[in-house]
Amino acid sequence: MTANSGASGTARWQDELYDELRRHDVTQFAYVPDAGHSVLISRSLADPAVHSVRLTTEEEGVAMLAGADLGGRKGVLLMQSSGVGNCINMLSLMKGARFPFLTLVSMRGDYGEGNPWQFAMGQAVEPVLKAMDVLCLRVERPEDVLPTLRAALTMVFQGGQAVAVLLTQRLIGAKKF
Amino acid sequence: MEPTSKAINAAKAAAPQFLLDRGTAVPVLVGRQEDFLHIAGLAGTAYDIASLTNGGAHAYTLAGAMGAACMIGLGLALACPDKRILVTTGDGELLMSLGALATIAVMNPPNLSILCVDNGHYGETGYQVSHTSLGVDLEAIASGSGIKLTRTVETEADIAEGARILRQGNATAFVLLRVKPTDPPKFKLNLDGAVCREAFRKALLQPA
Numbered sequence: 001m002t003a004n005s006g007a008s009g010t011a012r013w014q015d016e017l018y019d020e021l022r023r024h025d026v027t028q029f030a031y032v033p034d035a036g037h038s039v040l041i042s043r044s045l046a047d048p049a050v051h052s053v054r055l056t057t058e059e060e061g062v063a064m065l066a067g068a069d070l071g072g073r074k075g076v077l078l079m080q081s082s083g084v085g086n087c088i089n090m091l092s093l094m095k096g097a098r099f100p101f102l103t104l105v106s107m108r109g110d111y112g113e114g115n116p117w118q119f120a121m122g123q124a125v126e127p128v129l130k131a132m133d134v135l136c137l138r139v140e141r142p143e144d145v146l147p148t149l150r151a152a153l154t155m156v157f158q159g160g161q162a163v164a165v166l167l168t169q170r171l172i173g174a175k176k177f
Numbered sequence: 178m179e180p181t182s183k184a185i186n187a188a189k190a191a192a193p194q195f196l197l198d199r200g201t202a203v204p205v206l207v208g209r210q211e212d213f214l215h216i217a218g219l220a221g222t223a224y225d226i227a228s229l230t231n232g233g234a235h236a237y238t239l240a241g242a243m244g245a246a247c248m249i250g251l252g253l254a255l256a257c258p259d260k261r262i263l264v265t266t267g268d269g270e271l272l273m274s275l276g277a278l279a280t281i282a283v284m285n286p287p288n289l290s291i292l293c294v295d296n297g298h299y300g301e302t303g304y305q306v307s308h309t310s311l312g313v314d315l316e317a318i319a320s321g322s323g324i325k326l327t328r329t330v331e332t333e334a335d336i337a338e339g340a341r342i343l344r345q346g347n348a349t350a351f352v353l354l355r356v357k358p359t360d361p362p363k364f365k366l367n368l369d370g371a372v373c374r375e376a377f378r379k380a381l382l383q384p385a
Binding site for chain 1: 216247257260274279283
């Protein structure tokens with residue numbers, strides 16, 4: 001953990017994220033288990049009003065959220081930066097059929113990363129997402145988390161866009177090895 | 178000619194028979210097609226379902242995003258618990274998204290059924306053999322993934338039971354339909370996914 005987040009600080013903005021998603025009637029939470037999203041995942045599991053769906057790979061979540069939209073519901077895909085690479089072809093759905101798409105990405109392979117395996121995909125996240133017409137909003141400071149999510153929710157569910165909120169390692173802290 | 182080897186020949190000899198005709202078996206298995214919201218995977222099954230529904234707005238047929246069909250079906254099934262959802266997908270597409278069977282089995286929505294039209298080949302790209310011609314059993318994989326209600330339909334005699342399973346409605350169902358490697362029905366697909374999305378949502382969410 002870095003000085004500007006800390007365990008309790010991280011938990012607070014994660015709780016705020018969850019509450020804001022629920023205020024906007026997001027009812028499908030899809031994820032591959034990830035430490036960076038642990039609060040959101042456990043809140044969704046404990047919430048009887050939502051579907052909390054563990055995936056075997058992230059692209060399943062992209063397709064699932066297209067199905068949610070066909071049925072008139074809203075969802076979010078929670079993933080780590082490494083999962084972005086798994087989603088590329090499935091994002092054809094969002095680009096080709098203009099499905100709204102919201103994902104929250106916990107970043108690895110950037111600020112303060114100590115595991116060399118994480119850099120390739122971590123550094124490729126933004127170019128890859130932009131190539132598939134997914135707009136990227138980076139968050140570096142805890143006070144920016146909630147306003148950024150609100151902006152993304154508007155862009156996705158009113159504006160009909162595909163948006164990734166990138167929760168950077170400057171925000172969430174680099175994993176210690 | 179397909180490249181052959183001892184191993185491939187042995188696997189083909191041990192593989193199941195592909196006897197039924199998709200053009201007749203799919204409509205009989207589905208029955209009253211208007212009882213379902215349909216998701217159909219790309220290539221053969223998109224033609225099967227678009228033809229069966231006459232391009233109806235209650236069917237969303239894919240022409241890309243290979244591997245998407247089952248998970249679109251899950252999202253739709255969770256969103257619409259009062260509707261029955263039928264995902265129709267080919268062996269090639271399902272082989273690309275086997276993990277989705279595990280994800281779906283864990284959620285087990287009772288209003289979701291999956292029909293895999295297995296012709297043992299990649300028909301769209303020139304009928305190269307798929308893994309299911311070489312011994313891979315997708316019903317066993319669905320069952321091993323945790324889907325409780327599974328059947329294989331290989332002969333005329335199996336069809337009634339397959340049709341019953343697709344409509345049983347107390348758990349997610351999976352039916353593997355083995356068919357001859359022949360072309361699907363001809364139909365002019367609407368390839369504009371955005372237009373089809375709007376039409377599907379309008380018909381479902383703002384019925385006239």
